[in-house]
Amino acid sequence: MAQITLKGNAINTIGSLPNVGTKAADFFLKTTSLETKSLKDFLGKKIILNIFPSLDTGTCAASVRAFNKSAAELKNTVVLCISKDLPFAQARFCGAEGIANVEMLSDFSTGDFGKTYELEITDGPLAYLHSRAVIIIDEKGTITYAEQVPEISEEPNYEAALKVM
Template identity: 65%
Template sequence: MAKITLQGNPLETVGNLPNTNTKAPDFNLIAGDLSEKKLSDFSGNKLILNIFPSVDTGTCATSVREFNKKAASLENTKVLCISRDLPFAQGRFCGAEGIENVVMLSDFATGDFGKHYGLEIANGPLKSLHSRCIVVVNEEGNVTYTEQVSEVVDEPNYDAALKAL
């Protein structure tokens, strides 16, 4: 399990992120139209999984905005923004912000994504939400980069994630 903090207070995750040079675990997430999306739905694309607790917080919203800007110029790449927010909240945020270059996906139904990727917060006030992470997956479905952000309120390293593509 990863040891992280929320404003300096210690938290832990249920496990660790997938290892690099391994197959990315499959997932079943819910899109804005309530359809199910699996990893295989994005096969042949490079993926940046931008994972966070809730789009209704400042840092999470900033990461979606930043990746939305950067994703516009990326070829053969999809940015998947994943949280446990309801798809309706994700859609409301994207509509209000003019977010069009990322794919919002929700793990609200089961939380299995957070468990299988080892990033669900195990204790504290954000228990059961996702910790802030980045996972980069290549066209073959292999993990090429991961970042577990150690302080939940900090932003991820955007440049390192983009370089890993």
């Protein structure tokens, strides 16, 4: 279990992020058009998983905007923004914000992604949502970077994440 904080108050996740150097577990998530995508759909490219609780918070929205801007400059890379927000809300956010360089994916239907990657929050006001994390996967499916953001109301370390690209 990882302990993180929400505005200074301790909350927990069901486990710890996967270790750097291990193979990324497959997943099945919904796109904004309700198609199912898996990790296998993106192999052959570098993959940035930008994971967060909900687009309805300023910090989560800021991370999508930041990675959207970075994604435009990265070669052979896809940025997947993952939350439990409904795909309709994700599509509405992207349309309103002009977000076009990232792919939004939702874990709303099963929650399996949050459990498999051990980042589901277990207690506190955000229980059952995803913690804020960034995971980078290389073209062959190996994890090359993993950051569990210790204070969920803060943004991830973009510089450190993009340095491994």
